[in-house]
Amino acid sequence: MRAMILKEFRELRRDRRTLAMLVVLPVVLLVIFGYAANFTIDTITTRVVGPQSDTVAAALPELFDVTGTDPDATTQDAQDLVQDDVADVVIDTSTTPPTAFVDGSSLFVAQTADAALGRAGDQVSVEILYNPDLETSWVMVPALVGLILTFIGTIITSIGLVRERQAGTLEQLAVMPLRPSDVIIGKIAPYFILASVDMLLVTLLGVWIFGIPFNGSPWLFALGGAIFLFVVLGIGVLISTVSQTQGQAIQTAILILMPQILLSGFIFPLQAMAPAIRWIGYCLPLTYFVKISQGVMLRGSDLAALWLPFTVLTGMALVVFTAAVLRFRRDLAPAAGREMPAEAEVRA
Amino acid sequence: MTGPAWGLRGVTVRYGRATALDDVTLLTPPGAVVALVGGDGAGKTTALRTLAGALRPASGTVAAPALPEIGxxxxxxxxxxxxxxxxxxxxxxxxxxxxxxxxxxxxxxxxxxxxxxxxxxxxxxxxxxxxxxxxxxxxxxxxxxRLLVLDEPSTGVDPVSRVDLWRMISQAAAQGAAVAMATTYLDEAERASSVLVLDAGRVLLSGAPADVVAQAPGAVFRTDRPTVRERAWRRGREYREWSPDAASDLGTRLTVDLEDAVISASLAKEAAGG
Incomplete structure (x- = not known):
């Protein structure tokens, strides 16, 4: 038995990914749940517009972080500010009593704002936009689309590619007369198509079963999904290039998937996280897809309103996918520099 | 069976600091079967992968047809x-x-x-x-x-399937393909046109099977009780022992076959400190 225990420890010591899961993951989870697993909102980004904006802004409780006032703005401007995700709450003082437009697509922020404004009684009228009944499913399902794409893109894709390496057929592909681009596109395209079908299916089911509105452009949603897919497929390919077995690929994918689930604002609101943890969230692609999917589906946002998540996601797609393709090309090891006899050169 | 002899000429392959192949020449003429033999880590797979184009040598030249003409x-x-x-x-x-x-x-x-x-x-x-x-x-x-590169095609294969495989390999060569194959079975290598014996990335012996046997250093004896364990091996129920000195009196001196020759060359290299 002693020998068995010793053997197991020796194997574990050399299996760095399992060690990472055993040692790093609990620490990461502890930190995340300590600093990020928080539904309590301490600050709400707020704008105040209309003739009494300065007075009302000064009278607001500390919870409402007023980032700007505009005495000349109209009620429509106030609603646009919410739609464009400039602020979570916009108070319009041109009405009597002032109207607080609350972004219902930021569920926990909206719940907190609704409760805080409710304590003011008749002094303010609260209008929750885009999710008037504050349904959890309305916020979760658009984000869930991103999670499913992440799952397919990272775990399924990396497993599919590592299977080729593990079976020794990657070596076979490397010496077949296929261009590296043929192999890469041929390997990735099926997952891209499957993930796209899944995205369509989950979105349609979400709209049909949960009655979630689809207020924006389906094309913009599809564009966001496609860019996000390039990022997650790229991550999947990168994982496959550093994994020798499917087990290793799954372990690595889980290590990458966990922070995305917990820190992308999908479950815990970004506003409630400690600043350092929130910045980790800002480095994760799912954070930006969640912003796009909730923005397009619930708020009906256009590209102008979503330029930031689109720009960041496109940058991530370019960097990650290029790195993935380059690393995968290296694995296919083209036979550059080989000296061919004259006859073979003519035939080639 | 005319045409260029495909192969490696003075090829060195390195994995980082480790040298997997050191100045190896392997010629594979059309219509011929060349067998690569050697122990684990001898460099057989590296040589074949280099020939097939999956690895780029640090030095030396690789003569191979274009990828569509390699199997x-x-x-x-x-x-x-x-x-x-x-x-x-x-x-x-x-x-x-x-x-x-x-x-x-x-x-x-x-x-x-x-x-x-x-x-x-x-x-x-x-x-x-x-x-x-x-x-x-x-x-x-x-x-x-035109060039068929086979890495241990018969390893782990039952004897009947091995016969089938060898028949197909012979037919491929008869139809004009140049065949380079690694094998751990020396009875198979004996049927090849030529044999390249690798050890730790270097060529130990090469040539037609008969020539390789003729190059075997020292002498091999049949014995019941080996005198130096490190130089003895079992063939069936009997022991064989190699000696650098042909005049040794270790038992009945044997006419070596390919297996004896490969083992003798390996032991001679060890004895020389290699």
Whole structure:
């Protein structure tokens, strides 16, 4: 038995990914749940517009972080500010009593704002936009689309590619007369198509079963999904290039998937996280897809309103996918520099 | 059987700081079978992967036809286990541009030759080891390559399948293909046109099997009780012992075969401090 225990420890010591899961993951989870697993909102980004904006802004409780006032703005401007995700709450003082437009697509922020404004009684009228009944499913399902794409893109894709390496057929592909681009596109395209079908299916089911509105452009949603897919497929390919077995690929994918689930604002609101943890969230692609999917589906946002998540996601797609393709090309090891006899050169 | 001899000339391959092949020359003329033999880590797979174009040498030259004219069978057989036999053939045929009547004729002939003609719809992962190796050979041969590179095609294969495989390899060579194959079975290597014995990335012996046997250093004796354990090995029920001195009196001196020659060369290298 002693020998068995010793053997197991020796194997574990050399299996760095399992060690990472055993040692790093609990620490990461502890930190995340300590600093990020928080539904309590301490600050709400707020704008105040209309003739009494300065007075009302000064009278607001500390919870409402007023980032700007505009005495000349109209009620429509106030609603646009919410739609464009400039602020979570916009108070319009041109009405009597002032109207607080609350972004219902930021569920926990909206719940907190609704409760805080409710304590003011008749002094303010609260209008929750885009999710008037504050349904959890309305916020979760658009984000869930991103999670499913992440799952397919990272775990399924990396497993599919590592299977080729593990079976020794990657070596076979490397010496077949296929261009590296043929192999890469041929390997990735099926997952891209499957993930796209899944995205369509989950979105349609979400709209049909949960009655979630689809207020924006389906094309913009599809564009966001496609860019996000390039990022997650790229991550999947990168994982496959550093994994020798499917087990290793799954372990690595889980290590990458966990922070995305917990820190992308999908479950815990970004506003409630400690600043350092929130910045980790800002480095994760799912954070930006969640912003796009909730923005397009619930708020009906256009590209102008979503330029930031689109720009960041496109940058991530370019960097990650290029790195993935380059690393995968290296694995296919083209036979550059080989000296061919004259006859073979003519035939080639 | 005319044409250029494919192969490696003075090739050195390094993995980081480790030298996997050191100044190795391996010539594979059309119509001939060249067998690479050697122990684990000798450099057989590296040599074949370099010849097939999967590895780039640090120095030396590789003479090989273009990729569409190379057939490669890796150690792991290189068949797609989640595809059926027919689907494996179709995929490889598409990659090499073999289609239509040519594909049908070629597939039927090769699968029949390999005894796989009744299992076209069976998953490659569900085939026996020998059948999978034969399928891999069929895939490597499908496009009639001019250079056939086979990495231990018969390892782990039952004796009957080994006979089938060897027959197919011989036929490929008879049809003009240059065949370079690694093998751990020296009885197979003995049937090759020439043999290259590798040890720790270096050429120990090379030439026709008879020449390799003739190059064997020292002498081999049959004995009941070896005098130096490190220089003795079992062949069936009896011991053989190598001595650098042909005049030694260790037992009955034997006429060596290829296996004895390879072991003798390896022991001689060790004795010389190599």
């Amino acid at each position: 490669f069978m890796p150690t792991t057989s290189g068949v797609w286990r989640e595809l059926t036999v027919d689907e494996n053939v179709s995929f490889v045929a598409a990659a090499y541009g073999v289609r239509g009547a040519e594909l049908r004729d070629r597939r039927d002939a090769l699968l029949a030759q390999a005894g796989l003609d009744g299992v076209g719809d069976r998953l490659a992962g569900h085939l026996s080891g020998g059948m999978r190796q034969k399928l891999a050979f069929c895939l490597a041969m499908l496009h009639r390559p």
